[in-house]
Amino acid sequence: MSATNQSKTNITVGQQYVGLLERVLFSTLTTMPCCVFLFINGTLLFTLRSKPVFCETSRYILLYNLLFADTLLLAQSQLMYLLSACRIRVTYPVCGALTMLSKLTTVISPLTLVVMSMERYVAVCYPLRHATIVTIRNTAVAIIVVWAFSSLNVLIRVILLLIFSFQDLQSLQMKDLCSDIAMFLVPISEHYDKAYTCFLFVSAGVAVTSSYIGVMIAARSASTDKASARKARNTLLLHLVQLGLSLSSTMNSPLLTAISEIASRVVLVRIQIVFYVCVFLLPRCLSALIYGLRDQTIRPVLMYHLCCQLKRSVIPAKAERSSFVKFSGRPS
Template sequence: MDSASLLQSSILQLTIANNKIATYIHFTFISLITICLCFFLYFLVVVLSIFFTSPPLRENARYVLFVYMLVNDTFFLLSGFTLMLGAIFFLYMPVPVCYILSTVSSMAFRVTPTTLAAMALEKYIAICHPLRHKELCTPQRANVAFTLICTALIIPNVADLGLMTSSYTNIFNISVICRMENLYVNPFQNVLRSLGLALCFVLVAIIILFTYIKITMVAHRVSSQSSSASKARKTILLHGFQLLLCTMSLLSTFSIALSASQAIFLPGFNFFLFSCVPRFLSPVIYGIRDEHLRKLIKKSLTRPLKN
């Protein structure tokens, strides 16, 4: 009896210690993500205020696409943060609410790399076809391009909803822990999602690789454009790095195979490293490296101090 009691006490102490460690890990990731998200939202407000008060920016397709991407990333980060909290604290949500959050998150997840591809093409046209840049890259065309991107990427979600509703008639009467796998009631849902993601990322990777090669060829061939082409080439490389991080986030699905003791930190870790970091790179790429936008941001931030 003494040995059994001692063993039971040891197990209880170990469980309490593991729970404390899990709590500390969760709190650390939640705090870190919250701080970064606040900075991102602040940057979004600054950029939007500059964009809507600066006509030259509104007339540049590059900045139009950038603003669209920032707004899309905001939807993704907010919906993803909510889903992460639900996964960490095992919160039950009605299936319709969970599905809306998951749909917004998954669609926004795919819109970002696709918009990166559109921005890479804009850079390609500016460097390789400068005489046609003003004709092809207009704000109106940027608006149409982003609308077409969203329309094309929502089709898999509509098909997924059709499969889901046809397979589960009591969908609106249950609550689940809001994870993607808990919404799979038809095996074709997972196949459809995997094919959609694979097609999206392969096409984006091909476009980024194509634009990088073409811009590099121009940089080596035309010395008068070498400076702008070199900068554009570095931007395309950063786009590729963003795409790589987004692609690596697909590896988070393998965390399901880990035991509970090994996976306590994975929801926060995966969301921060593979979802937040690629989005936080956007302000660095265009808010700091872009000379014109950097001057406007600096002027906007220092203006209150002068008053």
């Protein structure tokens, strides 16, 4: 009997060790690329503030807003993932703040893509009026409206959270891991989330698609610059891809709920990690890769800043090594 209990204990300890090792491995594999892209995003954000041309051009100002929201969401998503991987349970206020930040930045990205698509549409279809329509002031107003609309969504979610009677709880410490689903404390919160997500992405999809169709029609006109129309069409296609990837991140929870009914917990965790990498990490890195490498104005400045920062990290190490060798070569 004692041998059987000892065997069960060894199996349990072995499973816990394998589970711990797997969590450490996956955490490392997700944290390293996340840090790399946070570094690239941060360098691109600095690049977009390093030259007057970037600060005085509407599309670069909108790109900065998009990249800033994606960077915040990337950092927040990785923090939430590490909390889940380490099995750390936080309090309701902390989890609420993290999820509200996620909801804020998740809405800003598609709305900014809509504004960027409209800017490209005006540039191709109304080139003579582009300078008067797309001004720095109007761009700033559009960004303020985007943040206000996103903040209104967060405010409504906070009000729905306050409907829940927290005073009936013995402690504000959460019993489950922090996630978006865990903060659906009342049924109306989940219904509002689904309705708002559908409305947001259907509206954004219609706006970007309409801009693309308008550019396609304008490209057939003899008076339109063919090269400019082609570049605008490719840009709008990229906006559609980005919007689709952002939409896929909102469908993560329903998919995992459906998979949980047919898969074991271990398989579900692994699928969740794959979803996290493909749906959350990669889309937030696309903006830096697409615009940083594709835009002829941004690319040389971005590469310059990236190379300079890498040289600054390499040269001190070489200098320290050479001074150590020189010191060790002296006679005592």
